Amino acid sequence: MTEQPDSGEAVSAQTFLDQPDHASGATELARQLRRIRGLVSGADFEDLSAEIELARELADRIENAATPHPPAQYDSWGVPEHIASNPVIGSRNPAAPPLDAVVFPDGTVRADLTLGVEFQGPPGCVHGGVVAMLFDEMLGLANAAAEHIGMTVDLQVTYSAPTPLDTPLRFEARQERVDGRKLWCAGTLHAGDTLCASVRGMFVTPRWMLDGDQSKPIEG
Numbered sequence: 001m002t003e004q005p006d007s008g009e010a011v012s013a014q015t016f017l018d019q020p021d022h023a024s025g026a027t028e029l030a031r032q033l034r035r036i037r038g039l040v041s042g043a044d045f046e047d048l049s050a051e052i053e054l055a056r057e058l059a060d061r062i063e064n065a066a067t068p069h070p071p072a073q074y075d076s077w078g079v080p081e082h083i084a085s086n087p088v089i090g091s092r093n094p095a096a097p098p099l100d101a102v103v104f105p106d107g108t109v110r111a112d113l114t115l116g117v118e119f120q121g122p123p124g125c126v127h128g129g130v131v132a133m134l135f136d137e138m139l140g141l142a143n144a145a146a147e148h149i150g151m152t153v154d155l156q157v158t159y160s161a162p163t164p165l166d167t168p169l170r171f172e173a174r175q176e177r178v179d180g181r182k183l184w185c186a187g188t189l190h191a192g193d194t195l196c197a198s199v200r201g202m203f204v205t206p207r208w209m210l211d212g213d214q215s216k217p218i219e220g
């Protein structure tokens with residue numbers, strides 16, 4: 001449970017799309033790979049030849065143990081495998097920050113996170129494309145929280161101030177309007193009191209999705 005600090009009164013939030021650790025250990029493996037990701041992209045080393053050998057052996061071992069499931073086999077939105085591989089929230093995707101979201105009773109989705117040097121664009125700042133990607137996901141999550149999802153057809157990001165690295169950031173998003181298959185969402189990104197960026201997005205629920213069961217429980 002988290003409190004919404006800007007509301008003036010304590011409002012409880014629920015963890016959203018909770019992803020328990022995978023029994024195989026893949027979630028923990030992703031955590032360790034994220035540590036390596038940050039170190040390799042943001043530190044100097046004298047000689048890594050022994051570590052390279054180790055990494056190659058590890059990659060070979062994981063490849064031999066793996067039974068890959070191509071994305072085309074993922075059967076629907078929100079199943080654990082679909083969420084786990086996501087590049088923004090996926091607990092088993094080492095490339096994901098990962099972003100952990102909570103949802104408030106009014107439908108606002110919030111995520112607090114800190115981004116390291118591997119997400120750098122301008123020196124000391126988060127890459128603008130990374131901000132856009134995280135916003136896209138946040139708006140998608142706001143749609144999921146409203147149980148009315150779609151695909152992005154338009155995403156407009158306004159960058160107001162540089163987004164600092166290694167600094168607590170807060171993303172917020174909510175679905176604002178629905179008209180048939182068309183959905184509109186908005187969001188903000190703050191570092192402390194500074195508004196770094198804001199976003200407006202339009203989504204469309206594909207016709208084929210209406211034939212499926214959108215209201216099925218979100219697993220994971």
Ligand SMILES: CCCCCCCCCCCCCCCC(=O)SCCNC(=O)CCNC(=O)[C@H](O)C(C)(C)COP(=O)(O)OP(=O)(O)OC[C@H]1O[C@@H](n2cnc3c(N)ncnc32)[C@H](O)[C@@H]1OP(=O)(O)O
Pocket residue numbers: 077078083136137139140141144147148149150151152153154181182202204205206207214215216218
């Ligand atoms: C509850 C369940 C659990 C969920 C669990 C959650 C899991 C965890 C969350 C993951 C969250 C992922 C968040 C990332 C989201 C992506 O990354 S989505 C990927 C990027 N987007 C795409 O690839 C979309 C590509 N576009 C398309 O495939 C097609 O345009 C679409 C979206 C299927 C729509 O095609 P369509 O069904 O044929 O619709 P179409 O008739 O063309 O348009 C419908 C209406 O929208 C309008 N429209 C279409 N495009 C536009 C546009 N660009 N601008 C303005 N209007 C437009 C049309 O003019 C039309 O308006 P009307 O004539 O009805 O007034």
